[in-house]
Amino acid sequence: MDHSAQLTLLMEIFPEVDVEIATNALLEASGDIEGAVQKLLARQSSKKRKRTVDIRAMFGAMPDIRIKNDTVSDEKKMTAVELTQWNALKDLHRPITLTLGDLKDLPLAIQTNFLDENEAECLLEEMMQEAKEWNKMKWVYSPHVSRLYALNDMVRHSRFYNTDKVLQFSPTMKAVKDKVDMAINRALETRERHPLESKESWHANIVLGNCYHGHQESLGAHSDALTDLGPRPTIASLTLGAERIFRIKRLATDELPSQTIATQFEFYRHELPPVKANMVKWHPKAKATRINLTYRMVRPEYINGSPDCHCGKPAVLRTVNRAGKAKVGEYFYICPGSVPASCSYFLWLKDRVFQDKRS
Numbered sequence: 236m237d238h239s240a241q242l243t244l245l246m247e248i249f250p251e252v253d254v255e256i257a258t259n260a261l262l263e264a265s266g267d268i269e270g271a272v273q274k275l276l277a278r279q280s281s282k283k284r285k286r287t288v289d290i291r292a293m294f295g296a297m298p299d300i301r302i303k304n305d306t307v308s309d310e311k312k313m314t315a316v317e318l319t320q321w322n323a324l325k326d327l328h329r330p331i332t333l334t335l336g337d338l339k340d341l342p343l344a345i346q347t348n349f350l351d352e353n354e355a356e357c358l359l360e361e362m363m364q365e366a367k368e369w370n371k372m373k374w375v376y377s378p379h380v381s382r383l384y385a386l387n388d389m390v391r392h393s394r395f396y397n398t399d400k401v402l403q404f405s406p407t408m409k410a411v412k413d414k415v416d417m418a419i420n421r422a423l424e425t426r427e428r429h430p431l432e433s434k435e436s437w438h439a440n441i442v443l444g445n446c447y448h449g450h451q452e453s454l455g456a457h458s459d460a461l462t463d464l465g466p467r468p469t470i471a472s473l474t475l476g477a478e479r480i481f482r483i484k485r486l487a488t489d490e491l492p493s494q495t496i497a498t499q500f501e502f503y504r505h506e507l508p509p510v511k512a513n514m515v516k517w518h519p520k521a522k523a524t525r526i527n528l529t530y531r532m533v534r535p536e537y538i539n540g541s542p543d544c545h546c547g548k549p550a551v552l553r554t555v556n557r558a559g560k561a562k563v564g565e566y567f568y569i570c571p572g573s574v575p576a577s578c579s580y581f582l583w584l585k586d587r588v589f590q591d592k593r594s
Contacts, residue, residue: 239455241268246453246509249275254508344422349473350411358407359475362526366446370400379452384408384442393463393538404442412439415471415530423469431466439471439530447525453509456484461552465537466566466584471530476521480514482506502556542587544570544580552584
């Protein structure tokens with residue numbers, strides 16, 4: 236079990252513990268999950284009851300939710316940045332609370348109120364109803380449910396996204412897709428594209444829906460898989476329902492090579508961390524439920540003919556993203572297995588010969 240899976244398991248066992256505390260317990264136990272559990276149990280037995288932070292103080296509005304002893308005086312209100320426990324010995328970069336004005340140096344853009352109120356409510360109601368039949372995805376180790384939607388049958392050639400539970404876009408999702416496509420293509424026109432980036436107009440052909448029922452359901456730190464999307468993918472994330480804390484962290488701390496046109500989101504980890512109940516801003520209808528739809532464009536040249544590793548499994552596409560590495564920003568294929576079960580397969584993307592393996 237890798238570190239992210241161990242951390243997710245700890246957060247399921249101790250949902251009221253901050254993720255930083257769980258991480259520290261895991262580190263102190265040298266990665267032993269049972270040792271980390273014992274440390275957290277010992278901490279809970281000796282810990283005095285402390286006052287929790289109410290997220291309503293940050294938004295300046297009172298949601299439709301009642302919490303015992305939730306009166307917070309002005310002098311005791313905390314800012315969002317204080318919610319993150321920073322350890323300078325483990326992380327050189329101090330966590331900050333991002334605003335819309337802070338995004339100019341990041342490979343992302345945020346547009347609030349993307350849909351009009353009626354359209355957003357219709358999509359939310361539709362997704363909440365369908366989410367009752369969603370399940371946990373095989374490639375995601377997380378206590379939330381998901382479902383994959385496809386615009387056409389291209390996804391059936393995918394060895395990563397291929398699943399028996401793929402649904403077709405509903406009329407509502409198609410209408411939203413058209414607006415997302417237009418917004419993405421307008422944004423792409425404002426910058427130069429990377430040589431490995433798709434040269435075509437961006438059009439979403441799959442959507443991964445995620446549903447988080449309440450504050451205890453979360454998604455650990457990760458970067459989205461590139462294997463079927465190709466290098467420098469653009470992903471549009473549409474969020475409906477409850478408002479939650481969203482974290483991002485850059486991996487490569489060195490400057491990228493000069494030929495790199497722009498820092499992309501694959502050089503970052505992002506997560507929806509588990510939080511306390513009063514750190515979720517409720518939605519009038521969805522309550523504490525958060526629906527997230529990620530519109531993606533699967534590229535045929537990366538679905539067709541992807542290499543196999545020595546184990547006979549589909550190799551996965553990764554990025555060199557660690558600081559100090561000479562080839563930061565380059566792409567390579569490796570075995571999808573985890574050490575020590577993985578094989579030694581390695582192939583630079585630039586050395587791959589693209590072939591169509593569809594039958």
